[in-house]
Amino acid sequence: MKKYGLIGFPLTHSFSKSYFSEKFRREGITDCQYDLYELPEIQSFPALLVKEPELVGLNVTIPYKQQVIPYLDRLDPACKEIGAVNCIKITPLELIGYNTDYFGFKTSLSNWIGEERPGALILGTGGASRAVAQALKDLHMPFLRISRSPRPDSKTTRTYDALAASPQLVQSYPLIINTTPVGTYPHTADLPPIPVSLFGPDQWYYDLVYNPEETRLMQEAAKRGAKTKNGLEMLHLQAEAAWDIWNEGN
Structure with a gap:
C-alpha cells in the first residue's frame, strides 16, 4: 500500500x-x-x-x-x-x-483575470505568500506585501496600518490576495485587518482560503461590488x- x-x-x-x-x-x-x-x-x-x-x-x-x-x-x-x-x-x-502552490495559484489566477495585469497587494508574509509573489513576478504584475509588523529592510512590504492610512494604495494595487489562514473554519467570523471600506467595483479579491467557500471578507468585498474568488481551484x-x-x- x-x-x-x-x-x-x-x-x-x-x-x-x-x-x-x-x-x-x-x-x-x-x-x-x-x-x-x-x-x-x-x-x-x-x-x-x-x-x-x-x-x-x-x-x-x-x-x-x-x-x-x-x-x-x-x-x-x-x-x-x-x-x-x-x-x-x-x-x-x-x-x-x-x-505546487506556485503552479496552482498562477494557473488559477490566470484563468480568472485573463489578460489583465492589475497590481496586487499580498496579505501575509508566510510560505504561501512566497509562492504567490513568485507567480506575480512571472506574470509581470507589480505587488506589495502587507504585514502586521514593519519591515524596514524591505522596499516591497507595508503594514496593515499603512494600508488603512493610504487608500490610494488600493487604487494602485486593485488585486488583493489573502495568503493568511484568517477566516478559515472554524474561525469563520474573523477578518484580516483591512478596512472593508477600501473595496469597490474596481477591486479584485482572491482568498486562498477554501473552507468556507466564501469567507467573511469575500462576502464584504462582494457586497461592495468587488470581484471575488476562493482558493478551491488552486x-x-x-x-x-x-x-x-x-x-x-x-
Whole structure:
C-alpha cells in the first residue's frame, strides 16, 4: 500500500484527505491511501517517517512550509527560489521538496483575470505568500506585501496600518490576495485587518482560503461590488501537480 498524507498544525481545515480519497475512488486506485498527520511541532517529522515507512509523498501546510526545509535532502530549483515547500517526494534515497502552490495559484489566477495585469497587494508574509509573489513576478504584475509588523529592510512590504492610512494604495494595487489562514473554519467570523471600506467595483479579491467557500471578507468585498474568488481551484490544481510529482517515473 502506497501512503500519502498532509503534515501541518492544526489540520481541522483541510480538504486534502477527502480530495484524494475521492480521487482514488473515482479513478479506481486501490493501492493508495491518504491520511492526515497533525504534528504539534516540526521536530516530530523524522519520527513520522520512521513510523510510516510506506509513505511516498506528503503535502505540507501551515505552519511548516518553511520549517520543513532543513529536514529535506534537496529542493526542486523552482522551489528553492520560492523558499517554501508544500509537497515532498519520498524516495528510498532522499526527500525532495517542491512547491505546487506556485503552479496552482498562477494557473488559477490566470484563468480568472485573463489578460489583465492589475497590481496586487499580498496579505501575509508566510510560505504561501512566497509562492504567490513568485507567480506575480512571472506574470509581470507589480505587488506589495502587507504585514502586521514593519519591515524596514524591505522596499516591497507595508503594514496593515499603512494600508488603512493610504487608500490610494488600493487604487494602485486593485488585486488583493489573502495568503493568511484568517477566516478559515472554524474561525469563520474573523477578518484580516483591512478596512472593508477600501473595496469597490474596481477591486479584485482572491482568498486562498477554501473552507468556507466564501469567507467573511469575500462576502464584504462582494457586497461592495468587488470581484471575488476562493482558493478551491488552486487546491485542485496544486493537488494534481503533487500527484504527478509523486508518481513521476512510476
